[in-house]
Amino acid sequence: MTKKSMNISIAIITMILGVMLAIQFRTNRYLEQGVTADRAQEMVAELSRLESDNRKFDKEIDDLTYKLEQARKGQTQARDAILDELKKAKMSAGLTSVTGPGIEVVLDNPDSSPGIFIRDEYLLKIANELKGAGAEAISVNGQRLIATSEIRLAGSFININLDRTEPPFQILAIGNPEKLKSSLEISGGLVDYFKELGIAVKTQTHSSITIPGYNKDLRYDYAKAVKG
């Protein structure tokens, strides 16, 4: 009886031991494959640290993006201002086409008397008179008059901006049309003078004329800007 119960209990107990051994064996093998608890904890700590770092950097990115945006905005404004300034400067220099109300003056050589022809001084006088009357832009036969423009006789042609032009001369000026017209047609003025000479003069006001910009390069071989 005791022998039998001993055998049975030893068998049961060894079976339990076997189960425990096997489970422990499998657990250990699983542990070797996987990560230990310490390592896992370490990695969790690392992860949370990296996550907080990540959040911090995200915030930094936002901040820097905001700053960059501001800087860009400032830059855009500055660029716009500079471009605006450039546009104004180009307009002042006569490099851009302009449009507006103005006057058209056409001078032509008289057909009847071949001895009389239009001299460069006439054109200069007209230009001068128009400038005096507040013309903001003047062109002669499509050549814009700018600071360096010349109007001079060269053989049988008149050179304007180093370009040969021939009669008839079409002079366009933007400004107050009435003022420009009256400055030329004032009694004893240029129109009267030209008519006396026998030159055909026609003046006409327009509500809108377009004067082309100076289309050649502005060269400064000798002049240099003075600083300050």
Next chain:
Amino acid sequence: MWIGVWLAALGLALGIALGLNLPFTVPQAYAKYMSVAVLAAMDSVFGGIRAAMEEHYDNRIFITGFFSNALLAAGLAFIGERLGIDLYLAAVVAFGVRLFQNLAIIRRHLLKK
């Protein structure tokens, strides 16, 4: 006597087969306690075999010894962990020494026969 040994071997093989096929492992955090418990259980089994050979086997002592040793070893390891003392080492040493002693005595009994 030999029937007992065969029964023990059979039980062990059955238990190992069962354990290998159970869909369950001890969580990592408790693997250490489980190992100490296994050691204690092994000690108890060898102690039981030794007692059987010395003819003073007591069923109650064997069964209670098996469970109480295993639970005590695991509990000691657990408490040691909480206290910051590696008490499971003490269990490993104590049960290890006893295990070898039991094995030596069993060997001697087997050789004497």
